[in-house]
Amino acid sequence: MPAPVQRRILLAHIDEPGYTSDIDCYLRHGGYGVMKRAIARQPEELIDEVKKSGLRGRGGAGFSCGLKWTLVDRKSGKPVYLVVNADESEPGTFKDRHLIHQDPHQLIEGIMITCWANNVRQAYIYIRGEFPQGARILERAIQEAREHRFVGRNILGTAYSCDVFVHRGAGAYICGEETGLIESLEGKRPYPRIKPPYFPAVLGLYQCPTIVNNVETICHVKHIADMGGDAFARIGTPNNTGTRIYCVSGHVRRPGYYEFEVGRITLGQLLYEVCGGPRPGRTFKAVIPGGSSAKVLKFGERFRVKLREGSMAEWSVEDIPLDFDYLSACGTMGGSGGVIVMDDSVNMVEALANINAFYAHESCGQCTPCREGSLWMRKITTRMVHGGARAQDGELLQSVADQIAGRTVCAFGEACAWPTQSFVQKFGDEFRQYAETKKTAKPVTPLV
């Protein structure tokens, strides 16, 4: 592939000197012009543009945004709600924070276009509790937009009214799961709902049809309305259209957030050319490509993949294009776009112990396999790290994980099982040897 060049659409102005979050700055940059044109169009046309764009959700599952909007039950006579998922709690992900902090009006414009297209009269932005400043920035921006009649009553002097409120979470990861989020917005514990019947598009907020989309997804909507669905679909690669923001963290020289056309950059290019490669004197060992729930990739492993045009290819980790389809063909996922890099200083048992502590803390506790399984996985990896490792612990971990995935109300079950399954499967030797090596080796950096 050619040398990667960022294609900054969502991040066009982010980090630009002098660009601020206030509305005057946004208006000077042509802000709300797209919305003005969109409101002059029929809502169905806008839904069509989004369908044509091929936009896939950036929150984790990569579900088609146009299809999601089509599934909304419009015959029920009930109001349709939009809930923007700004929970950004998947470890390794930090794009929504920058979109909110540095360009809140881009998001609000995307929200209003989405609302118009779907006949929404009330939207909520569910923002994680740990973003107090983000919540203040959004509240101020919404107020500014209200004063300019982009939000609220009689938008732009039309008969259309639609308001937006910010709703703060309170530190629970599971509120990122769309039905847990809805419960939380209703003032309850965020226990995810069973699907079916509780598909948000039919029985969402207050049992009304509800669209839940990620912050980045909604920001894309503005640009789709601007350039048209066909033009958007030409960016990126087939079935993986547009750009996406990759968040790189961990052991690279230049971690950060970078926007590229989806699938037009490989993992190797991202890590070596964009992020400057490993730290001095180190080599890459493992990478989690789509937030901590995604299965880990091991440098040195090989993948046989069927290419889109039909032929077969053999890839190493470095060759994998960063899109939804090829990452899943390699047994992992694009997820939230959070790329976590580990170099050869890391012991994989310790890294997994860190991840398992996260999931054990965050399980909502509603289903037995997830509640008990995530706790047992943490117990085992913590015991291993604290001197009690046994040679068969890898198999034990694997068997616990295997009993969670596929047996739970929500996808957290998979999210907590996949790290354990993939770590043990790919780094089994390290798990077997840990009982011996941990006596001599002291971690370079403690992870638990």
Add this chain to the structure above:
Amino acid sequence: MNLKPDTLRKIDEAITHYPVKRSAALPLLHLVQEDQGYLSDEAIEWIAARLELQPINLYELVTFYPMFRRHPIGRRHIRICRTLSCALTGGYPVFEEFRRQFGCDLNEVSADGEVTIEFVECLASCGSGPIVMIDDDLYENVDVAKARVLADKIKAEAAKRP
């Protein structure tokens, strides 16, 4: 309950944001906690009455959501990210440094009432870790040396307080 007029105004406003009062539970818990420092039984009962709910409907939230607390904390709230990306870049030594600086244990209030140190899960700034949040402010790339500077600043501000 002795809430500040500004808090009461915000509470009235928050309730208007939802077609169903119960939805205002999280906003009210945040507002009352910010006003009072923590959520007492009296506060919970007050919110329940305000939203026409039973106190248990709020206890079940306060005991679930990690950000709500039933007890006062130190004047300054130090939260250190514990999750993988921050741990990989040295979050644990930073935590140890804060603990040493203030001589207090995890989740406990320091003897002088000045700080509470907590571990939290991913704060969504993983690319510039280790991440530390002090009250509402986020600090990036906090190594042990920077932790010392931050601790000194907190101590200096405490000394200035009458």
